[in-house]
Structure formats: C-alpha cells, structure tokens
Amino acid sequence: MKFFFLFKLFVLKPTDIKDPEYYHKVVDCQYACPAHTPVPEYIRLIAAQKYTEAYMVNWESNVFPGILGRTCDRPCEPACRRGRVEDEPVAICRLKRVAADNKSNVSALMPKAPFPSNSKKIALIGGGPASLTVARDLAPLGYEIHLFDDQNRAGGMMRSQIPSFRLPEHVINEEVGFILDMGIHTQFKTRVESLKDVIAKDYDAVFVGTGAPKGRDLYELPGRQEGDANIHIGIEWLASVAFEHTSAIGKKVIVLGGGNTAMDCCRTSRRLGGAEVKVVVRSPFNEMRASPWEIEDAMHEDIPILDCHVPKSFVVENGKLKGMMFEKVIAKYDDKGGRALVNAGEADVFIEADDVLIAIGQSTSFTWIERDLGLEFNKSEMPVVDAVTYQSTLPKVFFGGDAAFGPKNVITAVAQGHQAAISIDLFCSGESLKNRPSPFVNLVSQKMGIHEWSYDSMVEIDNRQSVPLVDKKLALSDRKVEVELGFDHLHGFTEAQRCLNCDVQTAFSENKCIECDACVDICPTSCITFIPNEEDESALRLKLTMPANNHDQAILISDAVPGTKRVMVKDEDVCLHCGLCAERCPTSAWDMQKFFYSVTKAGNQCQIAVK
Amino acid sequence: MTYIRPKFRHPDLKTNDLGYTKTVYEGSLSTLCAGCGHDSISAAIVQSCFELAIQPHRLAKLSGIGCSSKTPAYFLSQSHGFNSVHGRMPSVATGSNLANKELIYFGVSGDGDTASIGMGQFVHVIRRNLNMVYIVMNNGCYGLTKGQDSATADEGSKSKSGSVNMFNAIDLPSLALELGAGFVAQSFSGDKAQLIPLIKAAIKHPGFAIINVISPCVTFNNNPGSTKSYDYVREHIELTSTVDFVPFQEEITTSYEAGAEQDITLHDGSHLQLHKLESEWNPEDRMSAITALQKTKINGEILTGLIFIEPESKDLHHVLNTVDIPLNQLTAKELCPGSVALEELNAELR
Ligand SMILES: Cc1cc2nc3c(=O)[nH]c(=O)nc-3n(C[C@H](O)[C@H](O)[C@H](O)COP(=O)(O)OP(=O)(O)OC[C@H]3O[C@@H](n4cnc5c(N)ncnc54)[C@H](O)[C@@H]3O)c2cc1C
Ligand SMILES: Cc1ncc(C[n+]2csc(CCOP(=O)(O)OP(=O)(O)O)c2C)c(N)n1
Ligand code: SF4
Ligand code: SF4
Ligand code: SF4
Ligand SMILES: [Mg+2]
Numbered sequence: 001m002k003f004f005f006l007f008k009l010f011v012l013k014p015t016d017i018k019d020p021e022y023y024h025k026v027v028d029c030q031y032a033c034p035a036h037t038p039v040p041e042y043i044r045l046i047a048a049q050k051y052t053e054a055y056m057v058n059w060e061s062n063v064f065p066g067i068l069g070r071t072c073d074r075p076c077e078p079a080c081r082r083g084r085v086e087d088e089p090v091a092i093c094r095l096k097r098v099a100a101d102n103k104s105n106v107s108a109l110m111p112k113a114p115f116p117s118n119s120k121k122i123a124l125i126g127g128g129p130a131s132l133t134v135a136r137d138l139a140p141l142g143y144e145i146h147l148f149d150d151q152n153r154a155g156g157m158m159r160s161q162i163p164s165f166r167l168p169e170h171v172i173n174e175e176v177g178f179i180l181d182m183g184i185h186t187q188f189k190t191r192v193e194s195l196k197d198v199i200a201k202d203y204d205a206v207f208v209g210t211g212a213p214k215g216r217d218l219y220e221l222p223g224r225q226e227g228d229a230n231i232h233i234g235i236e237w238l239a240s241v242a243f244e245h246t247s248a249i250g251k252k253v254i255v256l257g258g259g260n261t262a263m264d265c266c267r268t269s270r271r272l273g274g275a276e277v278k279v280v281v282r283s284p285f286n287e288m289r290a291s292p293w294e295i296e297d298a299m300h301e302d303i304p305i306l307d308c309h310v311p312k313s314f315v316v317e318n319g320k321l322k323g324m325m326f327e328k329v330i331a332k333y334d335d336k337g338g339r340a341l342v343n344a345g346e347a348d349v350f351i352e353a354d355d356v357l358i359a360i361g362q363s364t365s366f367t368w369i370e371r372d373l374g375l376e377f378n379k380s381e382m383p384v385v386d387a388v389t390y391q392s393t394l395p396k397v398f399f400g401g402d403a404a405f406g407p408k409n410v411i412t413a414v415a416q417g418h419q420a421a422i423s424i425d426l427f428c429s430g431e432s433l434k435n436r437p438s439p440f441v442n443l444v445s446q447k448m449g450i451h452e453w454s455y456d457s458m459v460e461i462d463n464r465q466s467v468p469l470v471d472k473k474l475a476l477s478d479r480k481v482e483v484e485l486g487f488d489h490l491h492g493f494t495e496a497q498r499c500l501n502c503d504v505q506t507a508f509s510e511n512k513c514i515e516c517d518a519c520v521d522i523c524p525t526s527c528i529t530f531i532p533n534e535e536d537e538s539a540l541r542l543k544l545t546m547p548a549n550n551h552d553q554a555i556l557i558s559d560a561v562p563g564t565k566r567v568m569v570k571d572e573d574v575c576l577h578c579g580l581c582a583e584r585c586p587t588s589a590w591d592m593q594k595f596f597y598s599v600t601k602a603g604n605q606c607q608i609a610v611k
Numbered sequence: 612m613t614y615i616r617p618k619f620r621h622p623d624l625k626t627n628d629l630g631y632t633k634t635v636y637e638g639s640l641s642t643l644c645a646g647c648g649h650d651s652i653s654a655a656i657v658q659s660c661f662e663l664a665i666q667p668h669r670l671a672k673l674s675g676i677g678c679s680s681k682t683p684a685y686f687l688s689q690s691h692g693f694n695s696v697h698g699r700m701p702s703v704a705t706g707s708n709l710a711n712k713e714l715i716y717f718g719v720s721g722d723g724d725t726a727s728i729g730m731g732q733f734v735h736v737i738r739r740n741l742n743m744v745y746i747v748m749n750n751g752c753y754g755l756t757k758g759q760d761s762a763t764a765d766e767g768s769k770s771k772s773g774s775v776n777m778f779n780a781i782d783l784p785s786l787a788l789e790l791g792a793g794f795v796a797q798s799f800s801g802d803k804a805q806l807i808p809l810i811k812a813a814i815k816h817p818g819f820a821i822i823n824v825i826s827p828c829v830t831f832n833n834n835p836g837s838t839k840s841y842d843y844v845r846e847h848i849e850l851t852s853t854v855d856f857v858p859f860q861e862e863i864t865t866s867y868e869a870g871a872e873q874d875i876t877l878h879d880g881s882h883l884q885l886h887k888l889e890s891e892w893n894p895e896d897r898m899s900a901i902t903a904l905q906k907t908k909i910n911g912e913i914l915t916g917l918i919f920i921e922p923e924s925k926d927l928h929h930v931l932n933t934v935d936i937p938l939n940q941l942t943a944k945e946l947c948p949g950s951v952a953l954e955e956l957n958a959e960l961r
Contacts, residue, residue: 517801521651549623584646
C-alpha cells in the first residue's frame with residue numbers, strides 16, 4: 001500500500017447506527033412529527049391503495065388521522081427532504097386524508113371494550129385531543145376512565161373552534177367515537193370548578209387537558225365598552241357559531257390578528273353574511289403567525305389582509321359601532337433581530353365595520369385550581385409541569401395539550417397525551433416515571449434480487465399536486481360545506497410516489513468495501529466521499545466532495561476501509577434514497593434497509609419486547 | 612432495477628467558467644457491471660472536462676469495441692462520438708483530426724482493443740503524433756467477451772477460472788515511450804485524485820497523449836492471484852510524484868523545495884505541479900522515464916503518475932505543414948483557385 005495520506009492520531013469515531021435516533025433523524029418528516037408518525041410507511045401503503053392499513057399506521061401514532069389529514073399544522077412538511085431537492089415537500093398531510101377517506105370499516109380493528117379491569121380509576125378534565133389520547137392509551141390497559149368536559153360533546157377545540165368547512169362534524173364524531181366506545185365514562189356539560197374536589201375523590205391519577213380557552217381582549221382600547229355589542233372575542237365567537245348560537249354577522253367585518261384563529265374568523269364571517277371582511281394585522285405580512293396555506297385560503301375567499309396597522313380605537317357613534325381607527329407603522333429591526341413597530345408618519349386610517357372579531361391570542365385559565373393544593377404555578381400563572389413526564393408538582397396530577405405549555409396544536413396535544421399516559425401508567429404501577437420505554441425499532445434489508453428492491457426506488461421529478469376545491473360560491477353559501485375535496489385515488493397515488501422513502505436507509509459495511517468508487521460515481525446528489533478521517537466533524541464536513549453545510553443533517557462516518565484506511569462519509573442531507581449506490585456496489589457493502597421506528601405507547605413495553 | 616438515474620442533483624453544484632454544472636458533461640446510465648473500474652474513469656473524464664470548462668460540442672469521443680469502448684455512451688452525451696470497428700479507433704481519429712483539427716479528440720480503448728487486434732493502428736498513431744488523448748482502460752482481459760487473458764495480462768497472473776497466464780505482458784507506456792510519444796502517464800481507476808489532473812494535462816497536450824489506466828474488471832479479473840485486481844493494484848502501486856493541474860489563469864501559490872518539487876509549464880500556459888517521490892526521475896527526460904518504468908517493473912510494482920512529457924510536442928499537422936484553416940472548412944474557392952493560378956504554378960515548374 002503506497003498511498004500517501006497522512007493519518008491523524010485522534011480521529012472521529014464511526015457513526016453509531018445502533019442508536020435508534022440516528023436513522024430516525026434521517027426520516028425527516030417522522031422526526032419532525034411530534035407524535036413521530038411513520039410517514040413513509042403509510043405513504044407507501046397509500047400508493048399501494050392499502051388505505052385501511054395506512055389509516056391504522058396513522059391511528060396508532062396520531063389517533064385522529066381524518067381530523068389531522070385536514071387540519072394538522074404539518075411540521076413534517078417544512079422538514080420533508082423533497083423540499084430540499086425540489087421546491088415543494090410531499091403533501092404529507094393531505095395524503096393522510098386520502099387514507100382516512102378511503103379506508104374500509106375499521107371498527108373491527110379497534111381495541112374492543114370491555115377490557116379486563118386493573119381496578120385503577122383516572123379522571124380526565126377536558127375532552128380535547130390531549131385527554132382523548134390519554135383515554136385511548138389507558139382504557140385498553142384496564143383503567144376506568146372518567147372524562148369531564150363543559151361542552152356537550154367531546155373533541156375540545158377540534159369541535160368548538162375549527163370551522164366545519166375545514167373539518168366536517170362527521171369526521172370528528174367518527175374518530176372521537178372510536179375512543180368513547182372503549183367504555184369511557186363521560187360527563188359532559190360538567191365544568192370542573194375545583195381540582196380539590198376531584199382529588200378528594202378516589203382517582204388514582206388526574207389528567208388536566210383543559211386547553212387554552214381564554215381569548216385575549218383589548219380592554220384598554222378606547223370605545224371597547226361602548227361598542228361591546230358588536231365586538232367579539234374570536235374563539236368565543238367561533239364556538240358560538242359551532243354550537244349554533246350565532247348564525248349571522250354584519251356586512252362589514254374587521255378581524256384583528258394574524259394567526260390561524262384570525263383566518264378561521266374571517267372565513268367564517270364570509271359565510272355568515274360578511275360581504276366586506278378584512279383582516280387587519282399589526283405585523284408585516286411576511287411575519288404573520290398564520291400558516292401560509294391558511295393565509296392563502298383566506299385570500300382565495302377575497303379577504304384582503306392589511307398589514308402594519310395597529311389598532312388605536314373603536315369608533316362608536318350613538319352607541320353603535322362604526323369602525324376602527326388604526327395607526328400605520330413600519331417594522332424596524334435592530335442588530336439582534338429584535339423588531340419594533342414605529343409610526344410610519346402617515347395619517348391614521350379609519351376602517352368601517354359593523355362587527356369586529358378580536359383574534360389576537362389565547363391563554364390558559366386555571367381559576368378552578370386552588371393554589372393551596374401543593375400544585376405549583378410559575379410567574380406567568382402556568383402550572384409547573386415536567387417536559388418529559390408531564391407530571392405536575394402534585395404527583396398524581398398530570399397535564400397535557402394546550403393546558404401544559406400554552407396553545408399549540410392538535411398533533412402536539414396528541415403527542416403529549418401519549419407521554420402523559422405512559423407516566424400515569426408507570427405512576428399507577430408504582431414505577432419511576434424516568435423509566436421511559438425505548439422506541440420500537442427494526443432495520444431490515446430491502447434486497448429482493450441483484451438489482452431489485454422491495455420498495456419503489458425510482459425517483460422522478462414530479463410537482464406537488466394541489467388539492468381540488470369545491471366551487472367558491474357554494475363554499476361561501478354554507479359554513480358546513482367542506483372546502484377541500486381531497487385527493488382522488490390517482491392524485492393520491494401520484495403524490496404518494498413523490499415520497500423519497502427516507503426510511504429506507506443506506507447502510508454501509510466498510511469491511512466489504514473494495515473502494516471501486518462505483519457508489520461515489522453513481523450518486524446523483526454527490527453524497528458519498530471516501531476521505532482520510534479528521535479529528536473534527538466540521539473540518540471533515542468541509543472537505544467532502546460537496547461540503548456538508550446543512551448541520552441539521554447528520555453525516556454517516558464509517559470505520560476505516562480496509563484498502564486505503566480512509567473512511568466513507570455520507571452526507572444524509574440530500575440523499576434521494578434511490579438505492580443506486582447499493583445497486584452499483586459489487587460487494588453489497590451498501591444495502592438499503594428499511595428502518596421502522598415507533599414510539600412505544602403506555603403499557604406496551606412487554607408486548608414490544610416479545611415482538 | 613433502476614433504468615434511469617434520478618435527475619435531481621446536489622442543490623449547491625458548482626458551475627464552471629461556461630456556467631455549466633457537471634451535469635452537462637454526464638452521459639447516460641452505465642450498463643457496465645457494478646463496480647467496473649471503467650465507470651470510475653468515465654466519472655474522472657466528466658469531472659476533468661467540467662473543470663476545464665470544455666464546450667461539449669468541441670470534443671469528439673472515439674472508441675473501438677469492448678466494455679471500455681462502450682463508455683463514451685456514459686460520459687459527455689452532448690459531444691460528438693464514433694464507436695468504430697474493433698481496434699480501428701486510431702484510423703477514425705486520424706481521419707477526423709486531419710479533416711478538422713479544431714476539435715478535441717478523446718479516444719477510449721481497452722487493452723484488447725489496443726494491444727491485440729488494434730496494435731498495428733496503435734503504434735502508427737503514436738508514431739504520427741496525432742493530437743489526441745488516448746485512454747486505455749486496462750483490465751488485463753477481454754471483459755466484454757467474458758474475461759479471456761489479454762496481451763497486457765502479466766505473466767503468472769491467475770484468471771478467475773484458475774488458469775495462469777504464460778506470456779509476457781505488453782507494457783503500453785514503455786511501448787509508447789519507445790515510439791516517441793510526447794505525453795505518457797499511467798494511473799489507476801481507483802485514484803481519481805491522480806487521474807483527473809492527468810486527464811486535464813493530456814487534453815492540454817498538443818500531440819499524442821496516452822494514459823494507461825489500470826481498471827479492474829470486477830467480474831472476470833478481480834480474483835486473488837490476478838495482478839489487475841483492486842487489492843493487488845492498491846498494494847503494488849508506486850507513484851512517480853503527486854500531480855496538480857493549475858490552469859494558466861491561476862496564480863501559482865506553492866513554493867518549491869529544490870529537488871522534490873517540479874513545475875512544468877504546458878503548451879497553453881497551464882502548469883503541472885509535481886511533488887516527486889521517485890528519485891532520479893525527470894519527467895522531461897525520456898531515458899529517465901524508461902528507466903523508472905523498468906525499475907518498478909523489476910521490483911514487481913506498478914508505477915503511476917506522469918511518466919514523461921515533452922510540453923512543446925509537434926503534432927501531425929505541424930509535420931505535414933497543413934494550412935491554418937481546418938481542412939473541412941476549405942471551400943472550392945481555396946481548393947480550386949482557377950486557371951490563372953494554375954498557369955502560374957505550371958510556369959514555375961517549366
Ligand atoms: C380557531 C382555532 C383554530 C385552530 N385550528 C387548528 C388547526 O387547524 N390544526 C391544529 O392542529 N390545531 C388547531 N387549533 C389548536 C387546537 O385546537 C388546540 O391546540 C387543541 O385542540 C388543544 O387540545 P387540548 O386537548 O389541549 O385542549 P382543547 O382542545 O382546548 O380541549 C379542552 C377542553 O376542555 C374543556 N374545558 C376547559 N376547562 C374545563 C373545565 N374546567 N372543566 C371541564 N372542561 C373544561 C374545554 O371546553 C375543551 O372542550 C386551533 C385553535 C383555534 C382556537
Ligand atoms: C473484429 C472483431 N474481433 C473480435 C471481436 C470480439 N471482441 C469483442 S470485445 C473483445 C475484446 C475487448 O477487450 P478490451 O478491449 O480489453 O475491452 P474490455 O471489455 O476488457 O474493456 C473482443 C475480442 C469483435 N467484436 N470484433
Ligand atoms: S420524502 Fe417522504 S419520507 Fe422523505 S421526508 Fe418527505 S414525506 Fe418523509
Ligand atoms: S441512495 Fe445512495 S446513490 Fe441514492 S442519493 Fe442516497 S447515497 Fe446517493
Ligand atoms: S465484464 Fe469486466 S470490464 Fe466489462 S463491464 Fe463487467 S467488470 Fe467491467
Ligand atoms: Mg480489457
């Protein structure tokens with residue numbers, strides 16, 4: 001061997017691929033999903049038209065596939081690898097809906113009550129997705145579940161806030177029903193007024209999933225009291241629409257706020273008689289908190305968004321609201337990225353309005369929790385909750401969903417519900433809550449023949465499919481008409497095929513490598529480099545054929561290759577999982593292996609061990 | 612099985628002076644065996660042409676028959692190409708070059724295509740100093756016809772079926788040196804760091820430039836006992852020097868250590884920077900090149916790197932004193948100057 005590489009003494013260790021988190025991180029969408037739904041697994045099932053199976057893979061992880069397939073905040077999509085090699089990510093969220101829409105009857109696949117009792121009793125306060133997830137995880141283990149909610153049906157804000165034109169009621173009823181059918185004892189129209197009273201009963205544990213039900217107001221703004229009859233708090237107003245207490249609004253409507261609630265308020269207003277609905281927001285347009293697609297949907301319904309307008313006063317004449325005055329501002333940024341809204345030097349703007357909806361934020365409300373129970377609250381009146389176990393400082397009381405750390409979204413509530421359920425189960429079995437079950441993982445070769453894989457490895461350039469919409473006139477005439485029609489089978493298939501199968505991992509065995517460079521030469525995205533090892537990962541990253549500049553993505557480092565003692569370094573960043581490296585490898589040093597990762601649910605530790 | 616290579620490329624791919632990414636220089640998906648050395652050489656050719664910012668339509672790929680000769684399909688798909696009869700690539704190259712000297716002629720051949728059936732053509736194209744690059748993808752066997760020993764198989768080398776080669780090998784670099792080639796190099800498909808600068812220099816060389824690249828046939832000649840296997844070559848490689856190709860626009864920044872470092876200015880002003888590892892070898896001295904080759908051969912080793920270079924080589928057009936305009940651009944006007952000119956010519960001869 002006469003190669004002239006200088007080998008350093010202390011070099012980087014090979015990547016530990018036995019650590020389940022290594023390959024998990026490569027599956028960008030699953031890693032980004034708070035509940036770690038095995039996305040590519042269900043996308044392949046959709047492509048194979050196995051909708052029921054795809055639905056159940058989802059249900060296992062996220063409990064509400066039909067609801068989430070329409071409303072999820074989709075943290076998976078900005079993370080999707082396809083967005084790094086092409087412009088647009090896979091339409092993961094809407095594919096979930098394809099599974100939900102086309103599944104066959106799944107009730108037979110659901111855990112069937114009655115379950116053998118374990119003589120433990122749990123109280124769930126609030127009936128939103130967080131509590132329902134706890135119920136789903138614990139009921140099959142034999143817990144007797146008592147759920148309290150002040151509304152007349154379960155579902156929490158999924159029912160009271162998310163408008164029917166985005167989420168039809170039958171979808172909520174079906175998925176909430178799967179859980180309530182597990183023998184949950186429900187007490188609706190029952191607002192819990194005292195945690196002390198609940199604790200006094202013989203529950204083994206209490207879960208608080210009461211959400212963030214208090215909408216922010218603008219009390220201090222001039223004219224607020226005088227105009228009260230036509231000024232509404234967004235989330236209260238949406239709930240009263242959902243429960244059919246409100247069925248009309250004035251012709252001219254101002255919606256204050258730039259978040260998703262504002263988007264739902266303005267679109268609902270359009271359906272209840274609002275002909276001139278405007279969203280008015282303080283911040284610049286590109287800093288609005290609402291998801292881009294929600295903003296797009298609002299604009300599609302002819303709702304202008306006026307940015308950089310700060311509310312100054314409600315204008316009331318003869319006891320009747322006439323409109324609002326706004327100050328025009330511009331955003332100034334300092335070096336630290338801080339933002340200040342400063343007067344633009346323009347005249348104040350008056351906007352006419354018959355009604356104003358205030359949608360500028362929401363918060364938790366714990367007036368019903370006594371402060372002498374030993375349950376600590378922090379300075380901002382939030383309960384002190386452990387971010388891993390969801391236990392409060394009162395050991396038998398657990399929190400989850402918006403009640404735990406403030407308003408987030410459904411999928412976060414579900415993920416936290418799963419974790420709280422694990423904690424409650426450990427707590428009731430007298431075990432340490434720190435003893436969390438490890439995820440279930442599996443890594444299996446996909447090789448079927450010499451150049452054949454059991455997954456569809458071909459990667460083609462295909463644009464993201466857009467979801468067809470119902471006719472706008474029809475949509476605006478009835479708040480219950482669902483706007484999105486969902487993908488049909490063909491669009492669902494085409495979109496599913498865009499998925500790069502990031503869970504089919506490139507596994508490398510240096511001992512088989514003869515350094516023929518075949519993988520290096522074939523790799524379309526230049527991910528692979530054979531290189532003398534370094535002491536420092538950042539230095540190594542820069543020396544690769546294509547420098548691995550995206551530090552959010554791992555690099556796979558092999559042990560020294562027998563021939564030249566160099567190491568193989570693969571940047572996971574833009575790997576297409578096309579399998580060409582493995583196809584081109586004469587010695588099968590590369591193999592494509594399917595990685596399955598699933599978060600272990602409460603009580604499943606032993607089952608997993610048996611698997 | 613994948614029949615297409617995905618079109619996606621790394622989003623940060625660099626562009627060359629023409630604004631092209633490497634993609635422009637690629638060819639179709641290879642059908643050679645997985646792990647064939649020839650594919651690595653194709654990749655090195657793609658990289659070299661990309662880095663030199665060659666206009667793809669100013670290059671002609673020429674080859675004979677063999678797995679090696681199939682490779683032009685797998686690189687430079689936007690260039691001209693001619694896949695000739697077995698061993699006859701040099702004649703096609705000679706004809707094309709004489710007709711249009713403005714193109715870059717890039718010949719690819721195998722050891723069978725060159726050292727057996729094409730030997731007659733090979734020696735003459737060297738002798739004529741045709742301005743071309745001649746790459747031999749040398750695997751010591753006839754890959755395409757299932758791995759029979761070729762004329763470059765070393766004596767004693769064992770084939771996959773266990774038979775031992777009884778004949779002496781033809782050493783192509785020695786032969787080329789003997790026949791007066793102005794650029795002789797030897798390399799290994801598994802060492803792109805060396806191969807790429809050599810290909811670039813060969814393209815810039817104004818005459819016949821041969822690179823004999825040991826390129827293992829992973830299917831028929833990568834077995835223990837073979838002297839053309841990945842393992843054997845890696846273990847027996849000796850380097851003349853490390854090579855760096857520096858395009859002429861770029862400033863030379865390294866400083867030279869007397870003796871070990873050598874800088875060679877090429878015909879177009881670009882440079883080859885060598886860090887010499889072989890003592891008593893001077894790449895500009897044919898005798899020392901021949902000696903270095905012989906010496907390593909006796910030691911049972913394989914000498915790679917630049918072996919010999921004569922930067923100001925005089926190619927066939929120079930020898931024939933052809934006109935400046937490429938012959939294919941001459942029109943009837945120049946070729947048939949008319950009766951007056953004929954008269955004048957005849958008068959000169961009377
Ligand atoms: C307008 C709007 C639109 C939204 N759109 C989306 C969306 O598209 N996608 C998304 O993912 N998320 C969305 N969200 C957020 C999402 O609805 C919540 O994050 C999620 O529902 C939180 O779930 P949870 O279980 O923590 O609580 P909640 O869903 O809020 O449920 C809490 C339940 O507890 C009840 N309750 C409260 N206090 C008591 C008490 N003392 N006694 C008894 N019952 C009580 C409440 O009435 C409610 O039914 C939206 C929110 C709003 C306001
Ligand atoms: C005139 C003629 N004779 C014989 C053959 C059969 N033949 C095809 S390829 C080949 C040898 C190729 O060997 P080499 O040039 O080393 O290429 P490799 O496949 O090893 O890369 C032979 C003898 C032919 N195609 N044409
Ligand atoms: S390509 Fe598929 S597997 Fe990869 S991140 Fe996107 S959805 Fe997930
Ligand atoms: S699977 Fe292999 S060849 Fe394909 S992009 Fe990833 S590393 Fe490259
Ligand atoms: S037979 Fe040998 S030379 Fe031909 S493609 Fe296969 S490995 Fe390469
Ligand atoms: Mg050959």
